Amino acid sequence: MASEPGPVLITGAGGFVGRALVHALAGTRPIIATDRTGLDFGGLPDVAVIPGEIDDRALVARLAAEPVSAIIHLATIPGGAAEADPARAACVNVAAPMTLFDALAAHGNTPRLLFASSIAVFGEPLPPRIDDAAPVRPILRYGAHKAMVEEWIATLTRRGAVRGLSLRLPGILARPPAPSGMTSAFLSNLFHALKTGEPITLPVSADATCWLLSRRAVTMQLLAMLELDCDPESARLNLPALRVRMGDLVAEIARQTGADPLLARHVPEDAIEAAFGAQPPLSTQAADTLGLTHDGDLAALVASALADI
Numbered sequence: 001m002a003s004e005p006g007p008v009l010i011t012g013a014g015g016f017v018g019r020a021l022v023h024a025l026a027g028t029r030p031i032i033a034t035d036r037t038g039l040d041f042g043g044l045p046d047v048a049v050i051p052g053e054i055d056d057r058a059l060v061a062r063l064a065a066e067p068v069s070a071i072i073h074l075a076t077i078p079g080g081a082a083e084a085d086p087a088r089a090a091c092v093n094v095a096a097p098m099t100l101f102d103a104l105a106a107h108g109n110t111p112r113l114l115f116a117s118s119i120a121v122f123g124e125p126l127p128p129r130i131d132d133a134a135p136v137r138p139i140l141r142y143g144a145h146k147a148m149v150e151e152w153i154a155t156l157t158r159r160g161a162v163r164g165l166s167l168r169l170p171g172i173l174a175r176p177p178a179p180s181g182m183t184s185a186f187l188s189n190l191f192h193a194l195k196t197g198e199p200i201t202l203p204v205s206a207d208a209t210c211w212l213l214s215r216r217a218v219t220m221q222l223l224a225m226l227e228l229d230c231d232p233e234s235a236r237l238n239l240p241a242l243r244v245r246m247g248d249l250v251a252e253i254a255r256q257t258g259a260d261p262l263l264a265r266h267v268p269e270d271a272i273e274a275a276f277g278a279q280p281p282l283s284t285q286a287a288d289t290l291g292l293t294h295d296g297d298l299a300a301l302v303a304s305a306l307a308d309i
Contacts, residue, residue, distance in 0.1 A: 005069040006111075007032050008226070009104070011054055011097075012074030014038020016175045017116070020219045021072065022047060025226075034063060035075065055096035064103035070112040070226055071104055071162075073097055079120065080183045082142040093145035098152055105161035113162040114225055115153055117146045117236070119170050119211060124274050131283035132238060140275075154235040163231055170211035170241040171276070172218050173305035184276050187212070190250065191305055194259040203269040206247030208277025213241050214304035217295045224292060232286055240284045240294040242301055246277065252302045 007030035012018045014035030022033050026044035033039055039049045052059035054075045075092070082089035097115075104111060120143030121136045138144040146166075153164035171184055174191035186202055187210070193200035204210075213221075221239055246266070254261035268277070284292070295301035 005029060006066070006109070007048070007068050008070045008072065009034070009063060009068045010072045010074065011035070011100070012076065012116075013041075015074060017172060017215060017218060017222075018074045020215050021074075021222060024219055024223060029069075032063065032068065034059070053092075054100065055091050057099070060096075060100050060103055063100065064106070067107035067109045068104060068111055069109075070114070071101070072114045072116075072222060072226065073100075074116045076116065077142075078182045079140055079142040082145065083140065086141055089141055089145065093142070094148050097149055101153070101156060101162065105156060110160060111162055112226065112228075113153060113156070113164040114222060115149060115164065115166045117150055117166040117168045118143060119168050119238075119279075121147045121150065121168060124278070126278060126280055129281050129283065130238065130279075132234065132286045134238075150236055157231075157235050164235050165225055165228075165232070166236045167221070167225065168236070168238050169218060170213055170239065170279075172213055172215055173301070174215075174308055183272065184210075186272075187276070188305075190264060191253055191302075191309060194250075194253045194261075194263060195257045195306065195309055197259055197263065199263045199265065201265050201267050202246065202250075203267065203272040204246055204277035205268045205273060206245070206250070206266050208246040208268070208273055209243055210246070210276050210279045211241035211282055212244050212249075212301060213239065214295050214301050215308050216304045217293070217301070221287075221292045224290070228290065232290060234286060237287045237290075237292075238282065238284045240287050240292050241282060242294050242298060243279065243282055244298060244301070248298060249302070252298050253306070256299075256302055256306060 009032045013033035041047045077089040123137040123139040150166040157164040175188040250264045
């Protein structure tokens with residue numbers, strides 16, 4: 001008789017994506033959920049909660065005490081916050097996951113490792129098209145941190161220590177309006193403002209284009225990769241996402257909420273427009289081959305994002 005799979009460790013489990021992932025997996029496999037806060041999963045079956053800071057070696061020892069079948073690493077200090085506190089960000093974003101992955105791999109059972117990387121690895125300016133062969137040349141510390149951990153996971157995979165996949169996340173909608181440290185927070189704030197009929201100033205033009213996914217869609221992508229039997233040729237994957245024009249996003253949110261689209265005013269800031277408003281056509285052939293999909297169309301993305309508010 002086949003043995004039951006070991007637990008799935010989810011770091012950053014109290015965050016926006018982490019919470020949805022825990023709820024989606026609960027009852028299907030044992031889960032170990034860790035984060036600093038937000039771990040109120042008391043009503044869910046077979047979810048063990050271990051709170052703490054990911055760079056705390058005592059926490060790492062607890063998390064790695066027993067073998068796990070899979071790790072989904074979501075914990076991070078994002079873009080703007082990473083620039084504001086470089087030392088802390090380097091510790092949490094690079095040193096801590098390397099230490100954790102090494103400790104978990106020491107059991108020798110080759111766990112599946114899914115790492116929430118970011119499109120920030122591509123830097124700026126972006127080429128006319130992004131595909132699976134696009135070069136990695138980050139500008140922000142956050143993007144550089146993600147690229148460093150991607151390389152370490154690829155190394156661990158070549159060594160046979162883990163079965164690693166670095167999944168490059170685009171903008172995920174619609175996050176809570178609380179401070180997140182994300183320079184791209186205006187994308188989610190737009191949903192909250194129009195739903196409540198509040199004015200908002202957007203730091204990008206109406207013609208700005210960006211890659212977006214709903215939380216529902218990215219959760220489904222993560223679940224699909226968790227169950228993946230084969231290992232793709234590359235340990236790095238660009239995730240399928242919708243390329244959305246900001247003016248169209250404003251119009252669709254306004255249509256679904258009944259808000260006045262003129263509540264959203266465009267006052268472009270050069271740095272933010274360059275980083276989040278000039279994203280070119282995106283090709284994700286490797287991920288497409290594995291069966292990963294985005295929201296389908298803009299109306300479905302907006303409806304899913306609004307459902308999270």
